[in-house]
Amino acid sequence: MTPTTDRVTTRRSVLRHLRPGRRSALALAVSVVAATALPLLAPPITARFVDDAIAGAGTRHLVLIAFGYLALAVAGQAARMFTGWLASRLAWDGTNRLRETLAEHALGLDMAYHGRHTPGEMIERVDGDVVAVAEFVVAFLLDVVAGVLLLAGVIVIVFTVDPRIGGFLLVYCLLIGFGMARAQRLAVPSAARGRAAGAALFGDLEERLAGMEDIRANGAGEHAVHRLYQASSAWYRANLRSGWIGVGLLAGTWVAFAAGTAIALGLAAWAQRSGAITVGTAVLLFQYTLMVRAPFERLIDQLRQYQAALAGVTRIGGLLAERRTLPAPVGPRPLPDTGPLELSLDDVGFAYPDDGEQVLSHVTISLAPGETLGLVGRTGSGKTSIARLVLRLYDPTEGAVRIGGVDLRDADPVSVRRRICAVTQDVQIFAAGVRDNLTLFRPPPDDRLLRAVLMDVGLGDWLAALPDGLDTVLGGVSGSGVSAGEAQLLAFARAFLADPGLVVMDEASSRLDPATERRIEQSVDRLLADRTGVLIAHQLSSLSRVDKIAVIDGGRVVEYGRREDLVTDPGSRFARMLDMAGVSR
Numbered sequence: 001m002t003p004t005t006d007r008v009t010t011r012r013s014v015l016r017h018l019r020p021g022r023r024s025a026l027a028l029a030v031s032v033v034a035a036t037a038l039p040l041l042a043p044p045i046t047a048r049f050v051d052d053a054i055a056g057a058g059t060r061h062l063v064l065i066a067f068g069y070l071a072l073a074v075a076g077q078a079a080r081m082f083t084g085w086l087a088s089r090l091a092w093d094g095t096n097r098l099r100e101t102l103a104e105h106a107l108g109l110d111m112a113y114h115g116r117h118t119p120g121e122m123i124e125r126v127d128g129d130v131v132a133v134a135e136f137v138v139a140f141l142l143d144v145v146a147g148v149l150l151l152a153g154v155i156v157i158v159f160t161v162d163p164r165i166g167g168f169l170l171v172y173c174l175l176i177g178f179g180m181a182r183a184q185r186l187a188v189p190s191a192a193r194g195r196a197a198g199a200a201l202f203g204d205l206e207e208r209l210a211g212m213e214d215i216r217a218n219g220a221g222e223h224a225v226h227r228l229y230q231a232s233s234a235w236y237r238a239n240l241r242s243g244w245i246g247v248g249l250l251a252g253t254w255v256a257f258a259a260g261t262a263i264a265l266g267l268a269a270w271a272q273r274s275g276a277i278t279v280g281t282a283v284l285l286f287q288y289t290l291m292v293r294a295p296f297e298r299l300i301d302q303l304r305q306y307q308a309a310l311a312g313v314t315r316i317g318g319l320l321a322e323r324r325t326l327p328a329p330v331g332p333r334p335l336p337d338t339g340p341l342e343l344s345l346d347d348v349g350f351a352y353p354d355d356g357e358q359v360l361s362h363v364t365i366s367l368a369p370g371e372t373l374g375l376v377g378r379t380g381s382g383k384t385s386i387a388r389l390v391l392r393l394y395d396p397t398e399g400a401v402r403i404g405g406v407d408l409r410d411a412d413p414v415s416v417r418r419r420i421c422a423v424t425q426d427v428q429i430f431a432a433g434v435r436d437n438l439t440l441f442r443p444p445p446d447d448r449l450l451r452a453v454l455m456d457v458g459l460g461d462w463l464a465a466l467p468d469g470l471d472t473v474l475g476g477v478s479g480s481g482v483s484a485g486e487a488q489l490l491a492f493a494r495a496f497l498a499d500p501g502l503v504v505m506d507e508a509s510s511r512l513d514p515a516t517e518r519r520i521e522q523s524v525d526r527l528l529a530d531r532t533g534v535l536i537a538h539q540l541s542s543l544s545r546v547d548k549i550a551v552i553d554g555g556r557v558v559e560y561g562r563r564e565d566l567v568t569d570p571g572s573r574f575a576r577m578l579d580m581a582g583v584s585r
């Protein structure tokens with residue numbers, strides 16, 4: 001496929017989501033035509049009024065025409081309002097469909113993609129871009145389609161009334177259209193520069209405010225303020241320039257329209273004098289000439305929005321075209337349904353997809369069902385990377401990770417998520433009720449079970465103190481606060497509810513109060529009691545509970561064995577590490 005057809009296909013796939021149903025599209029077409037045609041009928045009524053008034057028609061007759069005009073104006077406005085309402089409803093329906101598809105697609109992409117893109121960027125794509133596109137679709141229907149129809153209608157009608165004035169109007173419209181499009185080209189880059197300067201200023205400001213503590217502590221305030229002056233003056237200059245261009249364009253447009261209207265009026269007066277048309281028809285021509293202005297202004301405005309919407313469509317299309325790098329298994333095999341799971345890493349090598357640098361080499365580890373492994377090693381040695389492979393957030397580049405005898409690449413993803421569970425130190429508390437925070441938005445089991453699990457992990461008193469029990473909203477701006485220790489215990493409660501066969505645990509490295517630490521230790525023991533476990537340990541003391549130890553260094557397993565063998569071997573690295581840390585063997 002060539003890049004052009006590629007682009008066209010991407011755009012089509014995005015716009016397909018915004019396409020309304022057949023009946024809605026028909027209703028929209030009828031209302032757009034009505035909203036355009038009704039105003040076009042108004043000038044002939046005015047012409048009739050003027051001609052009949054000059055011919056001495058009775059007041060009753062003239063009042064009737066005036067009422068007809070009024071009814072038409074009301075109907076025209078109603079049609080426009082209905083079109084606006086219908087177009088925005090349909091656009092919002094389409095937007096929601098597109099947003100849903102995008103969110104689902106983005107959530108299905110693997111960690112390699114999310115590692116490269118920030119949450120802010122995803123939100124901008126799934127929300128900002130989608131809204132910009134939807135708004136453009138509404139504006140396009142109301143301003144571009146209706147505007148072009150109105151212009152075409154005016155020119156055709158004026159042609160039939162007086163071909164000479166019709167010809168003039170056509171040439172005038174073409175010239176104005178061309179001139180405004182050119183002028184727009186001048187205005188858009190300067191407006192874009194203004195926005196970029198504004199974004200740079202606010203970006204600077206956000207960064208400085210976020211780093212206020214460091215700036216103050218290091219006495220860098222003056223420098224930060226100076227940079228702020230520079231950014232604001234760049235913004236001021238860019239805005240001043242785009243402001244002047246905007247004012248110049250506005251003035252130019254006014255003069256061009258005033259000149260056109262004056263010429264049309266002159267031509268109409270001349271035609272009336274020469275007896276070719278009546279006074280009413282001259283008024284009619286004048287009114288039609290005035291009518292071309294508004295659609296022109298809206299059309300030009302949309303030309304600018306079009307570029308932004310097109311860029312949005314391309315970015316959305318880019319996200320939709322993004323594919324998972326973790327291939328779905330051809331014949332998915334479920335992991336054993338119950339009981340602790342066997343785990344083996346066979347000569348595993350791994351490099352993150354974005355930089356290709358080897359972070360794990362020849363890692364071989366095996367755990368019988370119910371055994372626990374402690375991973376130790378310096379920061380950056382590769383412990384988290386091993387955990388990620390076990391959770392199948394990535395696939396190894398060499399070797400295989402097998403769970404319950406099934407290569408994770410062949411395993412059914414649903415059973416992988418159900419049977420393997422992660423308890424990380426970075427616990428995410430959602431701005432939602434306790435129930436949703438425990439079940440991660442899955443349909444909740446019996447409240448009694450939820451309470452029992454919270455009691456078990458030592459959060460019984462915490463639950464009792466919550467104002468609305470399990471309905472209490474946590475996190476967010478208005479929710480109840482959750483301390484670091486409570487968050488850790490909540491993560492254990494989540495794991496108990498999921499009841500996995502293999503647990504991957506990243507031990508909390510931050511210090512907690514002794515009581516909470518004890519509760520967490522108890523939870524770890526209970527969670528590992530009849531499950532296979534991989535524990536990334538930051539404190540050597542917590543390794544007393546594991547069966548096996550793997551010491552990782554530079555992505556390699558430099559020592560591996562049963563814990564009791566390693567601690568009794570004074571020559572082992574692990575024993576030396578315990579001695580150096582002052583931890584009793």
Ligand SMILES: Nc1ncnc2c1ncn2[C@@H]1O[C@H](COP(=O)(O)OP(=O)(O)OP(=O)(O)O)[C@@H](O)[C@H]1O
Pocket residue numbers: 115352354355359377378379380381382383384385386
């Ligand atoms: N998402 C990523 N993309 C690319 N490289 C990464 C990524 N995550 C980690 N790395 C690199 O992989 C190597 C191993 O990192 P890893 O996080 O597995 O170590 P760790 O032993 O868990 O460290 P820590 O104890 O600090 O958590 C490091 O060199 C790190 O820079």
